[in-house]
Amino acid sequence: MGLVIEGHGTRITARRAQRTARIDGASTQAQHERIKAYLTKLHTALGVTQPVDIDVHETPRAHTGLGSGTQLALAIGTAFARVTGHDLPTADIARILGRGARSGIGIHGFDHGGLIVDGGRSTAHTETATLPPLLARQPFPDAWRVLLIDDTSREGLHGDAEKRGLASLAPFPAALAAHLAHLVLMRLLPAVAECEFDIFADAICDMQQTIGDYFAPAQGGVFASPAVARALQAVAAEQKAGIGQTSWGPVGFAFVAGAQQAERALATAQRAAQQASLSFSITTARNRGATWQAADSRASGADAA
Known part of the structure; x- marks a missing residue:
């Protein structure tokens, strides 16, 4: 997805x-x-x-x-x-x-x-x-916003390192695959179609935790960048947000319900950055x-x- x-x-x-x-x-x-x-x-x-x-x-x-x-x-x-x-x-x-x-x-x-x-x-x-x-x-709701946080001191796994990382992981458990399929079909897609942000955000967080736990041995944690993780967790602690990581990262994202929430999330993430090499941007779906x-x-x- x-x-x-x-x-x-x-x-x-x-x-x-x-x-x-x-x-x-x-x-x-x-x-x-x-x-x-x-x-x-x-x-x-x-x-x-x-x-x-x-x-x-x-x-x-x-x-x-x-x-x-x-x-x-x-x-x-x-x-x-x-x-x-x-x-x-x-x-x-x-x-x-x-x-x-x-x-x-x-x-x-x-x-x-x-x-x-x-x-x-x-x-x-x-x-x-x-x-x-x-x-x-599925068309994505125009009002929803995405806060992107990039750790510019890092790159995600790629090339031979990515191949080694994938090879080091155990087969993905069937039960987890079924759980993710349920999240997508029964929660994420209906939530987007009906503009139910809270349901969507909760499902995104659930998906990130499930996938992040599986890939943690290869990327060093649920998130590839501890600094990005810290900033996203601060956002999620302050307001309803769907947080996660893009593929191997290090970019992380926080879905929020609107433009005002995005500005508040940006300020929160910047405070939590603690001088880390992070860059921030707010965007929408295309x-x-x-x-x-x-x-x-x-x-x-x-x-x-």
Whole structure:
């Protein structure tokens, strides 16, 4: 399950290059190399010989649990396809670029926005398996707010460290999986559909505790960042809030019922930060997918949420 949010997005422009392709605006050398690899895969898969320039205007910090890698890949792939005259479904772009190996949330979210529930991937599936199916897509209440807290001194597990972390964990207990399924189907989705914030918040806290306890041996606790945990717990102690962590973190979130509650939650979290390396932002859900537009007569761009 995942929610598409406003802000913290990815915005890039692709243009047909006259000679040698260039990549401008990458935030790190690793991101530059990743984009270069994506372009190579796209050229090969689509049989395109003309070089394509990429300008990166905005991306979230990598490895924070906000799905930045998937959104960057899909934005690059969408813009590349448009500028080279190909009409490709997002699922095909994801397959070409090797996204969706564990989850389809970021891919379905790119297309639709809102609150997304997918069917997951069976352990029997191979690398050539289809995208995990979209089971539910629910518009998220406009009034509800999300406080995001990022520990900028940390990154979430990724790459080989993530693989080792997953391998170190015991199989997820069937009873816990059933409990999470019940939370999603019987509490979270109905609460969102009926705008019942208190029920939603309680279910989010229950889900975070259940998942966090399971992943604690790999990430060092229910939350990956003790400072983020401290700030979120302070918010939850002061008002009704649904607190949790984005994937491997370190970003944590607190859902609150409205704009005033969000400002109060922000002030509380900042007081609890105790000079930690935390950054804060307030956002809302994005109930629409990514957008693209022609940049000029020679170019197409993609703006990914």
